Amino acid sequence: MVRILKKDDWFHPDGFPIAVERRDPQEPFGLHAHEFSELVIITGGRGLHVTGQDSWQLGTGDVFVIGGSRPHDYLNMENLRLINVLFDQEDLSIELMDLPSLAGYHALFHLEPAWRKRHDFKSRLRLTPTDMKISVGLVDELDGELNKRNAGFGFLATAIFMQIVGFLSRCYGRSRNTDSRALLRIARTITHLESHYADAINLDELVDMSQMSKRSFLRAFEAAMGYTPIAYVIQLRIARAAKLLCQTDDNVTNIAYSVGFNDSNYFSRQFRKHFGITPRAYRQHHLK
Ligand code: RM4
Ligand code: NI
Numbered sequence: 001m002v003r004i005l006k007k008d009d010w011f012h013p014d015g016f017p018i019a020v021e022r023r024d025p026q027e028p029f030g031l032h033a034h035e036f037s038e039l040v041i042i043t044g045g046r047g048l049h050v051t052g053q054d055s056w057q058l059g060t061g062d063v064f065v066i067g068g069s070r071p072h073d074y075l076n077m078e079n080l081r082l083i084n085v086l087f088d089q090e091d092l093s094i095e096l097m098d099l100p101s102l103a104g105y106h107a108l109f110h111l112e113p114a115w116r117k118r119h120d121f122k123s124r125l126r127l128t129p130t131d132m133k134i135s136v137g138l139v140d141e142l143d144g145e146l147n148k149r150n151a152g153f154g155f156l157a158t159a160i161f162m163q164i165v166g167f168l169s170r171c172y173g174r175s176r177n178t179d180s181r182a183l184l185r186i187a188r189t190i191t192h193l194e195s196h197y198a199d200a201i202n203l204d205e206l207v208d209m210s211q212m213s214k215r216s217f218l219r220a221f222e223a224a225m226g227y228t229p230i231a232y233v234i235q236l237r238i239a240r241a242a243k244l245l246c247q248t249d250d251n252v253t254n255i256a257y258s259v260g261f262n263d264s265n266y267f268s269r270q271f272r273k274h275f276g277i278t279p280r281a282y283r284q285h286h287l288k
Pocket of ligand 2: 032034038066072
């Protein structure tokens with residue numbers, strides 16, 4: 001049985017869903033998973049990062065994200081030092097704004113964790129000393145807000161957290177190594193879909209962008225995102241439609257068309273499959 005770290009034990013009793021845990025050094029901890037996610041910055045030393053059956057050599061400057069359900073541990077530590085930024089994405093409900101337009105964001109948060117095996121972890125983010133300094137500075141600021149907990153800390157801590165996520169996403173985007181570049185190419189197909197979800201999807205265009213064979217691309221995409229590109233676009237369209245249903249009084253058919261469906265019955269079926277209720281019921285529910 002893998003030990004599961006509980007939100008209640010790791011976040012402040014007020015329930016604010018970001019916490020900073022410094023490990024200087026990381027002590028033996030044991031295999032575990034979390035009810036939350038963890039952004040890890042290796043600040044010094046060496047060690048093995050174990051996820052399931054696999055293990056990866058860590059060094060200073062490595063940054064990676066551990067989704068909650070992924071069991072992990074550290075072994076063979078030689079003065080391994082790290083900073084964990086614990087966060088619960090759902091409880092945070094941050095507006096991502098144009099973050100998904102950064103390929104580095106998808107690469108760091110979605111693709112690398114799922115795809116590490118193929119790249120033997122060579123596609124991870126490794127910060128330059130300058131970027132490391134900036135990142136640690138931001139974490140220090142975040143930590144300060146969280147410790148003082150003065151009125152307004154929730155807003156400020158969230159803002160600093162967003163800065164960290166945005167900054168690291170940009171850092172990934174600047175990565176030069178071959179494996180990271182390969183991951184960024186797939187990430188770019190995702191950013192393309194994010195901004196063109198309402199258009200007809202051209203699979204060949206995506207394959208071209210990835211510079212991979214069609215077969216490898218499809219496999220890689222699905223492994224990383226949990227959906228085929230087509231299914232992913234449908235998710236984007238439905239999410240956008242859900243927003244429009246709440247925020248506008250445009251009719252269902254128009255909304256379906258405006259997000260890229262060309263058949264409103266098909267839209268309603270897909271919507272229902274996703275949310276368990278019809279678009280109309282969804283709107284009713286959110287009007288209350
Ligand atoms: C541990 C180790 C784990 C982390 C907890 C919060 O020392 O770094 O990975 O989840 O702290
Ligand atoms: Ni952990």
